[in-house]
Amino acid sequence: MEPRNNTRIAEFLLLGFSEEPELQPLIFELFLSMYLITVFGNLLIILATISDSHLHTPMYFFLSNLSFVDIGFTSTTIPKMLVNIQMQNRAITYAGCITQMYFFILFVELDNFLLTVMAYDRFVAICHPLQYTVIMSPWLCVLLVMVSWILSTLHSLLHSLLVLRLSFCAHVELPHFFCEINEVIHLACSDTFLNDVAIYVAAVLLAVGPLSGIFYSYSKIVSSICAISSAQGKYKAFSTCASHLSVVSLFYGTSLAVYLGSDVIQNLHSTATASVMYTVVTPMLNPFIYSLRNKDIKRALRRLLGREPIKGSIALLLKNCPCYQDSKDQRQKC
Template sequence: MEPGNGTQLSEFLLLGFSNQDPRIHPLLFGLFLSVYLITVLGNLLIVLAIMADPRLHTPMYFFLSNLSLVDVCFTSTTVPKMLLNLQTRSQAIGYAGCIAQMYFLLLFSGLDIFLLTVMAYDRYVAICHPLHYTVIMSPRLCGLLALGCWIVGVLNSLLHTFLVLRLTFCRALEIPHYFCELNQVVHHACSGTFLNDLVIYATALLLAVGPFAGIIYSYSKIVSAICKIASAQGKYKAFSTCASHLSVVSLFYCTLLGVYLSSAVTQNSHATATASLMYTVVTPMLNPFIYSLRNKDIKRALRILSWRATRKEVVDPSQ
């Protein structure tokens, strides 16, 4: 194929499943379908539970409901296409579909990072400045923080997407991945990618390392404040308010950093692609379990939601 603008390509090939025995594809289809349904159901239950219980209409749970919705969108960006490719035994994804998938992956992964950072700030204010919490974390500020997360996420995704659109590809693009990952797409272009690489590293430093540093700073202050509490019961209560969030932060960043550190030290693209499933598929599925198992307020809200649903079925005359 003669070199040409990337928009002239009709489709790319996702080779993530190419090394798998076709006989286990039905098993993989069932596994990913189960994980996807659990992820969607679990996160939507968290959102519905928060909406159903007025006692959870607080900044902490406002951001948690946003995180749950983003996780549903995040996993929906990749898993349905993976299921389709497994079912049809196809590796193809259209050029427009690949670009769209890459855009939404960047958007929702960025939103995950920003929301986790905002939630860390919320816990910092709640524990370190409890008397001023309701004044500082006003509904207006919460709305602005959520809006800011979306604006930065959209701008970051648009920037990378436009830079990819200017690249030229010399042949049908074969991506050794399960989805259109930004680095894989960029590094398979035959035109110069210096600007792309520069922007990737710069935004990673600003939008990933920066928020992570903010989370570390917030929790250093939180730990310092908890250590000053005299009673053991008070320490436990203060720590329990942020234990679930800290678990989610640890899970997300450990898997994300593990993927990119492993890609830096190994040339095994298939291993890196498999590891990337942890933060794109597994982590969004585990988040609802972490919050529901470690949070008494969510457990109570889920019981209320279940009771209301059962009661409605009993009194519904159409049943």
């Protein structure tokens, strides 16, 4: 067996989407726009949830956490790609690559767990509405988020430590726009058996498990909705989980399509382009999906942006005023 004297390399090269110079300004403007929309949209969701007391519920608590994770998700990959395009330099340091890989896996798993927790929240709200406030207590909501962070941190730390033990040869070109773990492992010139086992085991436990929980929750939700007699009641029940179901379908549909189809796709640049769907497009669309058909979010955003009608605020103030009485005989105002 030949000795390897280059176990630690200085940097990787991210090939990105295209090597043609004339396409780089277009790619830069496109991804900069999507990144700004993602950060601004998810930040608005977080601020609206915090500022509006009507949104201090488990559903919007989980939504604000999901928005925070989506900001971190895109911030892990896009800024580095934009800097490389602007500086006309495709390099990323060895330490920077491992760090990017760590945070990417962390935020992917957090997305995975939070979507599962939100499915459970919708299951309790629709299937056990009378016990919802008891089951989904504040301490349970915080506990579910904390467990999601702990499991995601341990998962990403495991993969990062396993990659650190690998040695890399001279060919260190990554046909991607970020340090995707499978692409990095394929460049190693040492044994990657433990890395492959860890990826497959984690895929079963941390991907199939939560996805099964989501399917189970929505099977019970569909059964409960079908048992509702009135059409209006069915529509109202379905509308409470339609946004979440759309996000789940978009996230898992695009990510599974990329990884299951990676063996079929021969062009590696096509794999990088397909990865944009769940790494960039999905976090960008989440604020729109949750706000377009959600009256509570719309009202909170109008208040946050200073466009809430004053009439409604005055009426609410008078209604809560203890010295305001309205009766048939007299009306005493504050």
